[in-house]
Amino acid sequence: MTDALDVDAPQRSWPGQRHVSGAVCVGLILLSLPIFLDSIQLQRLAMSLALFLAILGVNLSTGYCGLISLGHGAFVGIGAFGTAWFLDAEHLPWPAAIAGGVLTAGVAGLLIGAPALRLRGIHLALVTLAIAVMFQPLARQFPQFSGGVSGKAVAARIVAPGWLGDGRLADTMWQLCIVIFSCLVGLLVVHNLVNSQWGRSMRAVRDDERAAAVYGINLTIVRTGAFAMSAALAGLAGAMQVVLFPWVSPDAYTTFDSLTIYAVAVIGGLGTLRGSVLGVAALIVVPRFQSLLSSSVDGVSSPWLDLLGSDALVFGGALTALALVFPGGLAAVDTAPITKFGRRFFGLFFVIGRFLKRRYSTF
Numbered sequence: 001m002t003d004a005l006d007v008d009a010p011q012r013s014w015p016g017q018r019h020v021s022g023a024v025c026v027g028l029i030l031l032s033l034p035i036f037l038d039s040i041q042l043q044r045l046a047m048s049l050a051l052f053l054a055i056l057g058v059n060l061s062t063g064y065c066g067l068i069s070l071g072h073g074a075f076v077g078i079g080a081f082g083t084a085w086f087l088d089a090e091h092l093p094w095p096a097a098i099a100g101g102v103l104t105a106g107v108a109g110l111l112i113g114a115p116a117l118r119l120r121g122i123h124l125a126l127v128t129l130a131i132a133v134m135f136q137p138l139a140r141q142f143p144q145f146s147g148g149v150s151g152k153a154v155a156a157r158i159v160a161p162g163w164l165g166d167g168r169l170a171d172t173m174w175q176l177c178i179v180i181f182s183c184l185v186g187l188l189v190v191h192n193l194v195n196s197q198w199g200r201s202m203r204a205v206r207d208d209e210r211a212a213a214v215y216g217i218n219l220t221i222v223r224t225g226a227f228a229m230s231a232a233l234a235g236l237a238g239a240m241q242v243v244l245f246p247w248v249s250p251d252a253y254t255t256f257d258s259l260t261i262y263a264v265a266v267i268g269g270l271g272t273l274r275g276s277v278l279g280v281a282a283l284i285v286v287p288r289f290q291s292l293l294s295s296s297v298d299g300v301s302s303p304w305l306d307l308l309g310s311d312a313l314v315f316g317g318a319l320t321a322l323a324l325v326f327p328g329g330l331a332a333v334d335t336a337p338i339t340k341f342g343r344r345f346f347g348l349f350f351v352i353g354r355f356l357k358r359r360y361s362t363f
Contacts, residue, residue: 063270079235105235151249269329
């Protein structure tokens with residue numbers, strides 16, 4: 001019974017020489033981004049990085065506490081609507097408005113999670129999926145927050161400080177820095193949380209609820225608190241979207257977005273912070289891979305090759321392939337060998353590539 005609380009060894013602490021060196025390298029890369037990317041490409045990159053916070057929230061609730069949530073896209077929308085409301089209606093400064101949006105999403109997660117978390121497994125997943133499905137029609141009924149059917153613009157704007165320069169590129173670079181700072185803050189908070197007594201309680205609840213209850217862990221408090229914290233992280237992602245693009249609309253937060261957030265968290269690897277980082281990296285790389293494929297077959301007429309222009313098909317296919325090749329997620333690649341199916345998959349992929357090369361001269 002004593003193994004219930006010691007469900008896994010504490011994670012290695014992130015601070016250290018290796019991680020400091022990595023942070024310096026990442027900083028140098030980010031400083032060089034304006035040389036290679038324009039303002040639109042920088043904004044797209046920042047939007048993908050903002051979703052890291054929602055992915056981190058799903059990892060916290062599902063990976064560390066065992067709560068399957070398929071509706072975190074709704075909390076992203078709540079965070080965005082709350083931030084926009086505090087900016088325009090209450091005229092709060094940006095830091096206070098962002099904090100208000102995060103708090104609104106956290107409270108919504110608390111109110112929704114308190115009754116919903118009485119369920120387990122697939123039933124909880126269905127309830128959270130229902131939340132994502134109902135979010136759009138419900139949000140349209142509150143146009144003062146969401147803008148209704150047509151959405152609404154946010155009057156406030158974030159402008160780069162004078163020392164960074166002026167123009168759209170400088171503003172976008174400053175907004176990207178704000179998003180990166182928010183991601184680092186969220187990562188630090190979750191790192192400290194999962195390595196605390198509360199984190200050990202979450203892992204105990206995830207692995208064996210009965211044993212955790214026997215040892216005095218309040219299941220309701222732990223589960224509800226983890227779900228509210230994960231919702232707050234998703235709300236911070238929504239606030240960052242308002243920072244990058246001052247416009248809110250219910251149509252921007254679909255059920256597909258909620259499922260994508262959950263899928264990316266699973267592909268990155270649940271139960272590890274590194275998995276969230278690798279998941280958002282896959283979210284950035286896969287669309288780039290799609291654009292390269294589309295450009296390579298440009299000018300070739302084929303109904304099958306035309307499918308490469310579908311974002312949903314390419315992204316879904318890539319996620320399916322990663323799930324089949326690396327069942328434990330990208331975070332487990334260095335600790336688990338590639339599966340037998342994975343070796344066969346790559347072999348089949350190579351054969352298909354050779355066939356396409358012979359079939360189409362542009363390859």
